[in-house]
Amino acid sequence: MPRIFDLRLELQSVTPRVWRLLRVPADLRLDDLHHAIQAVMGWDDFHPHVFEVGNSEYGPRPDPHDVDDDEPFEEDSAWVAEGGEITVAQAFEQSPGAFTYIYDFDEDWRVRISREAETETDGLVTVECLAGEHGGPQQESRSPEPFTAAAANTRLARALRPRATPEFPAGARASADQQLLANLSLVVLLLGSRPTRHGTRDAWKHVRVEILDALHEAGLLVSDPQRKSVTITDAGVAHAQRLLQKLRTL
Numbered sequence: 315m316p317r318i319f320d321l322r323l324e325l326q327s328v329t330p331r332v333w334r335l336l337r338v339p340a341d342l343r344l345d346d347l348h349h350a351i352q353a354v355m356g357w358d359d360f361h362p363h364v365f366e367v368g369n370s371e372y373g374p375r376p377d378p379h380d381v382d383d384d385e386p387f388e389e390d391s392a393w394v395a396e397g398g399e400i401t402v403a404q405a406f407e408q409s410p411g412a413f414t415y416i417y418d419f420d421e422d423w424r425v426r427i428s429r430e431a432e433t434e435t436d437g438l439v440t441v442e443c444l445a446g447e448h449g450g451p452q453q454e455s456r457s458p459e460p461f462t463a464a465a466a467n468t469r470l471a472r473a474l475r476p477r478a479t480p481e482f483p484a485g486a487r488a489s490a491d492q493q494l495l496a497n498l499s500l501v502v503l504l505l506g507s508r509p510t511r512h513g514t515r516d517a518w519k520h521v522r523v524e525i526l527d528a529l530h531e532a533g534l535l536v537s538d539p540q541r542k543s544v545t546i547t548d549a550g551v552a553h554a555q556r557l558l559q560k561l562r563t564l
Contacts, residue, residue, distance in 0.1 A: 316340070316439050319402060320431040323351060323415075325450065326424040334446035334466070335430065338402060339439035344372050345397035346441075346474065351415055351425060353469035354443045355450030356459050361418035362540045368409040370394040374538035375512075375545070396536060423451065441474055443467050478531035480553055485528045497557055499525045500534055500546075504554040507546055515546045 317340035325332040364373035412428040443466040476486040484496035507517035534550030
């Protein structure tokens with residue numbers, strides 16, 4: 315039966331104490347946990363993030379285009395993989411006591427993630443905020459919003475909506491025209507892409523951000539707000555090449 319974890323999220327070095335109790339499926343990926351944390355803390359995902367799991371880091375790949383051109387790029391040796399490649403259960407296998415979510419590297423907000431309970435269920439498992447105290451700190455002049463579990467769960471429902479898939483690359487609820495636009499955007503990205511030393515293909519973000527976000531959800535590319543380029547996945551390359559073959563017959 316599917317396992318459920320009750321996670322305690324506690325923001326470190328902040329007064330008054332900010333914490334959340336979050337119920338999640340054990341196989342929730344860390345990239346989805348990122349969106350859940352943003353939702354329950356009242357953040358807007360404007361800044362970089364990473365998960366520290368033991369001595370390893372998971373999250374968006376460090377971007378060589380964001381460093382000084384006069385200095386050689388050296389990928390952070392602690393970075394291992396994207397957040398979508400590891401689940402919460404696997405993170406606790408690597409770091410049984412707790413692991414850490416870091417958001418906004420300038421502010422260095424650190425959320426300690428520990429497991430308070432583990433159960434099993436034969437029903438549908440959804441992400442739910444059970445309890446918490448105080449609003450998460452905000453950037454610039456915005457004041458923290460008072461915490462309520464109801465508001466946190468409303469934000470969670472928006473953040474963890476049905477994911478896009480290769481069959482519906484603009485999202486499960488998008489129109490046929492939006493699906494076509496997403497497919498054509500992927501083709502445009504592939505045509506303008508270049509191979510990288512990691513064996514992937516990178517392309518510049520010359521299409522609408524919401525389309526890039528949907529293609530990212532579909533697993534056809536990797537897009538991060540802090541990067542100037544996107545990485546087209548193997549599934550994305552294959553999908554775009556099939557579309558190109560059809561387009562070339564027109």
